[in-house]
Amino acid sequence: xxxxxxxxxxxxxxxxxxxxxxxxxxxxxxxxxxxxxxxxxxxxxxxxxxxxxxxxxxxxxxxxxxxxxxxxxxxxxxxxxxxxxxxxxxxxxxxxxxxxxxxxxxxxxxxxxxxxxxxxxxxxxxxx
Numbered sequence: 001x002x003x004x005x006x007x008x009x010x011x012x013x014x015x016x017x018x019x020x021x022x023x024x025x026x027x028x029x030x031x032x033x034x035x036x037x038x039x040x041x042x043x044x045x046x047x048x049x050x051x052x053x054x055x056x057x058x059x060x061x062x063x064x065x066x067x068x069x070x071x072x073x074x075x076x077x078x079x080x081x082x083x084x085x086x087x088x089x090x091x092x093x094x095x096x097x098x099x100x101x102x103x104x105x106x107x108x109x110x111x112x113x114x115x116x117x118x119x120x121x122x123x124x125x126x127x128x
Contacts, residue, residue: 008034009032009033009034009054009055009124010033010034010035010036010051010052010053010054010055011028011033011034011035011036011053011054011055011056011057011120012035012036012037012038012044012047012048012053012055012056012057012080013025013035013036013037013038013056013057014038014040014041014044014056014057014058014059014062014070015037015039015057015058015059015062015085016039016040016059016061016062016063017059018039020059020108021037021039023113024057024113024116025037027113027117028117028120031117036048036051036053039063040062040063040064040065041062041064041065041066041067041069041070041073042064042065043064044056044070045065045070045073048078048080052079052080053080054080054081054124054127055080055081055082055083055120055123055124056074056078056080056081056082056083057083057085057116057120058070058071058082058083058084058085058086058102059084059085059086060084060086060087060088060093060097061086061087061088067084067086067097068096068100071096071097071100071101071102072100074100074101075100075101081103081123081124081127082101082102082103083102083103083104083105083106083116083119083120083123084097084102084104084105084106085106085108085116086105086106086107086108087107087108087109088107089107089110103119103123104119104123106119
């Protein structure tokens with residue numbers, strides 16, 4: 001696996017789980033990614049207007065704005081790729097996410113950091 005980030009790759013983590021935020025951001029920053037962290041979609045929308053990113057790691061259960069609204073908004077206003085990392089596993093939710101532009105969908109309990117990193121790397125390469 002080539003886990004080297006594309007030079008200058010910027011990622012955003014949108015998740016209200018502070019422990020997961022810290023784990024993911026620490027590991028991704030150690031690999032050379034520039035990582036921004038947001039507690040919810042409303043905060044992320046404002047932050048992403050100020051600092052564009054290449055890829056978003058999105059949790060679905062968030063305060064303020066639900067994931068459906070965020071993905072609809074992002075499809076119409078954003079350009080970063082989206083990978084969903086959630087505890088939801090309903091096939092209908094997965095299908096809706098993909099219909100709204102999510103490139104990958106991971107159920108948190110079922111995947112390792114290495115699996116997620118592989119997806120990040122592949123999606124960034126596909127966007128080159």
